[in-house]
Amino acid sequence: MRRIISVLLENEPGALSRVVGLFSQRNYNIESLTVAPTDDATLSRLTVTTVGDDRVIEQITKHLNKLIDVVKVVDLTEGEHIERELMMIKLKASGAARAEIKRTADIFRGQIIDVTPNTYTVQLIGASDKLDAFISALGTATIMEVVRSGVSGIARGEKTLSP
Amino acid sequence: MVVRALHDEGVKYIYGYPGGALLHVYDALFRQEDVQHILVRHEQAATHMADAYARATGKAGVALVTSGPGATNAVTGIATAYMDSIPMVVITGQVMSHLIGEDAFQETDMMGISRPIVKHSFSVSRAEDIPAIIKKAFHIAQSGRPGPVVVDIPKDMTSPTERYEYEYPKTVKLRSYSPVTRGHSGQIKKATDLLLAAKRPVLYTGGGVIMGNASAELIQLARMLNYPVTNTLMGLGGFPGTDRQFIGMLGMHGSYEANMAMHHSDLILAVGARFDDRVTNGLDKFCPTAKIIHIDIDPASISKTVKADIPIVGPAQAVLAEMIELVGASKKQPDAAAIKTWWDQIDEWRTRHGGRYRTDDSDKMKPQQVIEMLSKVTNGDAYVCSDVGQHQMFAAQYYKFNKPNRWINSGGLGTMGFGLPAAMGVQMNFPDADVACVTGEGSIQMNIQELSTCKQYDLPVKIINLNNQSLGMVRQWQDMNYESRHSHSYMKSLPDFVKLAEAYGHVGMKVEKYSDLEAAMREAFAMKDRLVFMDIYVDQFEHVYPMQVPRGSMRDMWLTKTERT
Numbered sequence: 001m002r003r004i005i006s007v008l009l010e011n012e013p014g015a016l017s018r019v020v021g022l023f024s025q026r027n028y029n030i031e032s033l034t035v036a037p038t039d040d041a042t043l044s045r046l047t048v049t050t051v052g053d054d055r056v057i058e059q060i061t062k063h064l065n066k067l068i069d070v071v072k073v074v075d076l077t078e079g080e081h082i083e084r085e086l087m088m089i090k091l092k093a094s095g096a097a098r099a100e101i102k103r104t105a106d107i108f109r110g111q112i113i114d115v116t117p118n119t120y121t122v123q124l125i126g127a128s129d130k131l132d133a134f135i136s137a138l139g140t141a142t143i144m145e146v147v148r149s150g151v152s153g154i155a156r157g158e159k160t161l162s163p
Numbered sequence: 164m165v166v167r168a169l170h171d172e173g174v175k176y177i178y179g180y181p182g183g184a185l186l187h188v189y190d191a192l193f194r195q196e197d198v199q200h201i202l203v204r205h206e207q208a209a210t211h212m213a214d215a216y217a218r219a220t221g222k223a224g225v226a227l228v229t230s231g232p233g234a235t236n237a238v239t240g241i242a243t244a245y246m247d248s249i250p251m252v253v254i255t256g257q258v259m260s261h262l263i264g265e266d267a268f269q270e271t272d273m274m275g276i277s278r279p280i281v282k283h284s285f286s287v288s289r290a291e292d293i294p295a296i297i298k299k300a301f302h303i304a305q306s307g308r309p310g311p312v313v314v315d316i317p318k319d320m321t322s323p324t325e326r327y328e329y330e331y332p333k334t335v336k337l338r339s340y341s342p343v344t345r346g347h348s349g350q351i352k353k354a355t356d357l358l359l360a361a362k363r364p365v366l367y368t369g370g371g372v373i374m375g376n377a378s379a380e381l382i383q384l385a386r387m388l389n390y391p392v393t394n395t396l397m398g399l400g401g402f403p404g405t406d407r408q409f410i411g412m413l414g415m416h417g418s419y420e421a422n423m424a425m426h427h428s429d430l431i432l433a434v435g436a437r438f439d440d441r442v443t444n445g446l447d448k449f450c451p452t453a454k455i456i457h458i459d460i461d462p463a464s465i466s467k468t469v470k471a472d473i474p475i476v477g478p479a480q481a482v483l484a485e486m487i488e489l490v491g492a493s494k495k496q497p498d499a500a501a502i503k504t505w506w507d508q509i510d511e512w513r514t515r516h517g518g519r520y521r522t523d524d525s526d527k528m529k530p531q532q533v534i535e536m537l538s539k540v541t542n543g544d545a546y547v548c549s550d551v552g553q554h555q556m557f558a559a560q561y562y563k564f565n566k567p568n569r570w571i572n573s574g575g576l577g578t579m580g581f582g583l584p585a586a587m588g589v590q591m592n593f594p595d596a597d598v599a600c601v602t603g604e605g606s607i608q609m610n611i612q613e614l615s616t617c618k619q620y621d622l623p624v625k626i627i628n629l630n631n632q633s634l635g636m637v638r639q640w641q642d643m644n645y646e647s648r649h650s651h652s653y654m655k656s657l658p659d660f661v662k663l664a665e666a667y668g669h670v671g672m673k674v675e676k677y678s679d680l681e682a683a684m685r686e687a688f689a690m691k692d693r694l695v696f697m698d699i700y701v702d703q704f705e706h707v708y709p710m711q712v713p714r715g716s717m718r719d720m721w722l723t724k725t726e727r728t
Contacts, residue, residue, distance in 0.1 A: 010339060014274055014286065025279045055466070062463035068283040068303060071339040163338055 002031070003057050004083055004153045006161055007046040007064055008072040011037055015069035019046060022067065028052065028060050032085075032128075032150035043071065043163065049128075049151045071163045080156035086123070086149040087131045088113070092142035093120040101141055108134045119144065164290065164329060165254065165321060166191040168297040170198050171331035174225050176216070176591060177201070178209035182229025183269060184256030187321040201591065201620060203584070204612040206233050210240020211581050211610075212588030214249050215548060218571045219589045221376060223250035223304040230256040230318075231269030235276065239578060241311045242280040246575025247397060248374060250309035252300045253277075257317040260288070273315050282310030290320045291327040302335040307342025308461040309374055343460065346477030346485065354432075354456045354473045355489040361430035362501035363452075364390045367413065370397030370574070371435015371459060371479045378402070378567040380483035381434065387490050388497050391509055393421040395436050396559055397574040404543065404563035410509060414442040415711045416556045419516035419722065422709065424509050425450055426718035433457045435479045438469040439575075448716035458482045516722055519560070519708060526676045530554060530629045530701040533680065534561035537599060537627060540684045545597040546571060546589045550582035550606030553635035556707040558601045580609030586624040587617060597625070597688055604630045604657055604698075614667035617694050625687050626696045628660060631703045639706045643721075664696035675700045 009015050016035060023030050028050060035046040050060060057075065064073045076083070093101050098120070105112060105122045108130070114121035124134055128151055135143070155161070165188050169177065178201045181189045192200050203209045206228045213224025228237045234255040244251045258267040274286050283303050285296045293316070300312040358364065372381050378401045385392050385408055392402040393413040402409050411418030413425055425431065431453045436442070438457075443449045449469055457464075457471035458479060465474040475482055520531045534557045537545070543563040549555045549572040564570050571589060573581040586600035600607075607628055617624060633653040641649050661671030670693050674683045680699070687695040709720040712727065721727045 013288075014278075014284075017275070018278060021278050055470075059463060059467060066461070066463055068337065068340050 001053070001057075002049060002051050002077070004076040004081065004151055005048050005050065005061065005064070006074050006076050006153060007048070007070055008038075008161055008163060009035070009044045009046050010069040010071060011042050011044045012069055015044070016046070018067050018069055019048075019064065022063055023048075023050075026059070026063060028056065032148070034150040034152050040163075045161075047150070047152050072161055074155070074161050076153045076155060079159065081153050082156060083127050083151050083153040084125055085128050085131055085151045086125050087134075088121060088123050088147045089135070089143060090119055090121045090145040091138065092118060092144060094118045097141050101138070104134070104137050108137070110134065164293040164327065165297070165316065166195060166198055167329060168294045168331055169225065170195070171294075172297060172301050174198055177225040177227050178203055178212040178588070179227030180206050180209060180229065180233060182231075182233050182256060184230035184258060184318045185227065187318065187323055188227070188256070188316075190323070191321075200227070201616070203616050205610065206236035207240050207580065208584035208587070208610050208613045208616065210237045210251070210253060211243065211578075211584035212591070213251050213253070214240060214244045215571050215585035215588035216592050217244070217249050217251055217309075218247075218585075219546060219568050219592065221250075221374060221568070223252050223301055223309075224588065226251065226253045228253065228255055229269070230258055230273070231271045234271055234273040238276060238280070241277055241313065243573050243576045243578045243581060244311040245280040245282070247370060247573065248309050249311065250304040251311040252297075252304055252314065253311060254314045254316060257286075257315045259319045260317045261319075263317065273313065277313045280311070281313050284313040284315065286315045287317065287320045290322075290325060293320065294329060294331045298332045299335050299337065303337075303340065307340075308464075343477050344481065346458065346475045346482040348485070350473055350475045351482060351485050352489060354475060355486050355493065356495075357430060357454060357456060357473065358388070358432060358486070359490065359493060359495045359497055361390075362498060363428045363505045364388070364430040364432065365424050365428045366390055366392045366432045366434065367395070367425065367436055368392065368398045368401050368434040369395040369436025372398055372401035373435075373567045375435055375460065375479035377435070377479035377483050380480055380487060384483055384487050384490065387487065389502055390497070391424055391506070393417070393425065395442060395574075396572070398436060399559060399570045400564035400567040403565045405565060410513070412559055413717070415444070416560065416707050416709065417711075418560070419519070419709050419720065420509055420512040422711070422717045422720060423512045425453075426716055427508075428453045431455050433459075433471075434483065435459060437464045437467065440468075443469060444711045444717055444719070445714040450717060516709070519722075520705070521723075526678060528674075528677045528680065528699065528701045530557045530631065530705055531561050532677060533627065533629060533699055533701060534558050534601070536680050536684055537601070538562045540681070540688055541597050541599065545569065545599050546586070546593065548572070548582050548586035548589060548598065548600050550600070550602040551577045551579045552603050552606055553631070553639065553705070553707050554601050554603045554606075554629040556636075557629070560707075579606040582606060583610050583613050583624070583626065586626075587613060587622050590622045590624050591620065600624055600626045602626060602628050603635060604628060604632065604654065604660070605634045611663070614664065614669060614694070614696075618668045621692065622694060623690065623692050624694050626694070628696065628698045629701050630657075630660070630698055631701050631705070632657060633703060635705075636707070642706065643710075660696055660698040664694070669694040669696055671696045671698065673698045673700070
């Protein structure tokens with residue numbers, strides 16, 4: 001099952017490599033990973049999406065908690081949450097395809113953020129499956145490049161992840 | 164600052180080897196007398212000495228190695244300590260800060276190399292942080308589930324020309340690290356009820372009882388309940404080896420009765436043990452009728468391989484003490500009739516395969532006989548530091564450990580070459596104790612250069628070399644699984660160990676007949692101030708039994724070369 005695990009991490013050199021190393025060392029899977037500092041400069045927030053059965057996920061959260069640089073761990077998928085990912089996609093856009101791409105982007109509430117006579121670059125924000133759906137919906141359009149940010153997530157309601 | 168901080172931490176000995184990146188530190192060591200430095204001949208030995216000190220005392224040992232090759236030579240020792248949860252602080256020199264990342268002379272990314280095998284690591288980037296970092300390193304190494312901590316110090320951070328305010332912190336506060344100090348009372352209560360209701364219980368205890376200083380509590384609880392106790396390889400000595408309630412080690416080379424009892428049990432109380440593959444054998448067939456209570460200080464060890472019915476996260480000592488109290492106060496007592504039947508069954512297993520090796524009429528020695536003699540000559544009180552291989556299993560099976568912290572071996576990593584430096588580390592700190600290094604002609608040659616260190620510091624270790632002229636454990640597997648194709652498991656060019664020992668300034672003895680063994684061993688242990696290398700020729704073809712059948716259950720074992728359960 002796919003899980004989104006959020007981690008508050010000391011903003012120290014080497015802290016990220018401990019987290020990433022843990023996943024490869026123990027043969028856990030990383031589907032996506034995002035990390036950036038928070039409003040508190042001493043802390044980074046890291047979001048990792050992974051796939052595994054309950055036993056594996058339990059081990060992942062336990063081992064993350066054991067890392068000295070890890071301050072807090074939460075499995076967002078255990079509760080109500082919001083996930084978002086940003087994608088920028090560069091497409092060949094000439095002739096009839098040009099209008100079709102614009103229409104599809106509008107349907108998905110994407111924005112065209114760069115234009116040349118032969119290309120469009122579309123920006124799209126949403127849950128990962130929405131981004132996947134957009135790519136499938138493009139049909140025969142020629143994809144030149146895809147950049148995805150990886151998933152970020154936050155709990156719904158008043159719950160927060162704080163040190 | 165480094166040396167002063169070590170002194171303030173109460174460190175008496177550090178084990179190390181100098182090099183360019185550490186010259187400032189070595190100069191500081193030279194100009195003081197409080198912290199004594201022990202010069203080894205290879206950095207691996209420094210880490211094993213520090214590690215063995217920790218195993219014998221529970222306090223973190225300290226190794227000091229230089230950058231580059233010094234640090235990489237220490238890696239095996241760090242991994243050894245990590246796998247067995249041993250507190251250790253390893254200080255590694257590093258090239259000067261401005262050279263890091265430029266492939267400078269003797270540079271290696273020690274933070275990166277050591278990352279998967281440390282509990283934590285620090286890289287010093289401001290010299291004034293050194294005292295606080297050293298304090299944190301010791302705190303992390305020794306608390307919770309212990310483990311090795313690396314402190315990487317670039318050379319310019321130890322420059323004697325720069326001066327800083329020095330204050331050694333009294334306490335440590337880490338917002339992201341606060342190990343548990345007691346177990347969950349509700350869980351302990353539930354566990355105790357289950358424990359008292361058991362009809363076929365086994366107490367299965369490991370290294371957590373040794374490092375968690377919980378041996379006294381374990382003995383008390385076991386006595387109150389009259390339940391059988393089995394120890395893992397790391398847990399030997401946690402319960403007295405000569406006690407009637409002790410049913411031996413369990414696992415791959417565990418005793419027949421321990422493995423049978425585990426398989427047929429209805430309740431397993433696991434304390435400070437981690438259900439590793441050398442214990443459980445085939446996981447899908449593991450103890451089918453048992454409920455499992457698992458006490459461990461590390462939550463990640465619980466339900467990692469075998470799901471616990473009642474998990475208890477906490478230090479073994481505190482949790483067992485709480486259980487003792489509950490059992491004492493409980494109106495309910497163990498079902499005496501059921502426990503009596505259980506003991507009858509265990510004793511029957513014990514009698515059926517009590518004598519686990521056979522001797523013949525010749526004067527050829529069995530390795531097991533040598534260990535039994537060692538146990539007899541030292542009254543089960545020696546520190547036995549083992550290398551890795553058949554001799555290690557024979558020592559675990561046949562030496563009767565009556566006290567904790569006396570059995571010192573590389574259980575998790577299985578590091579050949581561990582034994583001699585480990586024995587040195589123990590002897591250094593317990594100069595009057597009997598310290599034996601049980602080894603084989605394969606393992607001893609992996610760190611034999613340390614005989615020189617033994618001479619320099621007058622370490623009267625007794626080396627018990629079970630010489631079967633082959634890498635016995637490898638050969639055993641080749642006999643059993645590869646139709647006796649002995650690929651590279653024998654050595655045709657063994658040195659004359661007696662002469663070798665003498666060349667290093669020690670006493671060498673060669674023993675070939677069992678009838679000579681006792682006198683020779685007594686003579687060796689009577690030489691209180693000399694290292695004695697006993698080169699003991701044993702039966703070349705002996706195997707370690709019982710041996711679990713791969714992927715079988717706990718009870719599937721080979722008992723001799725031809726007999727299996």
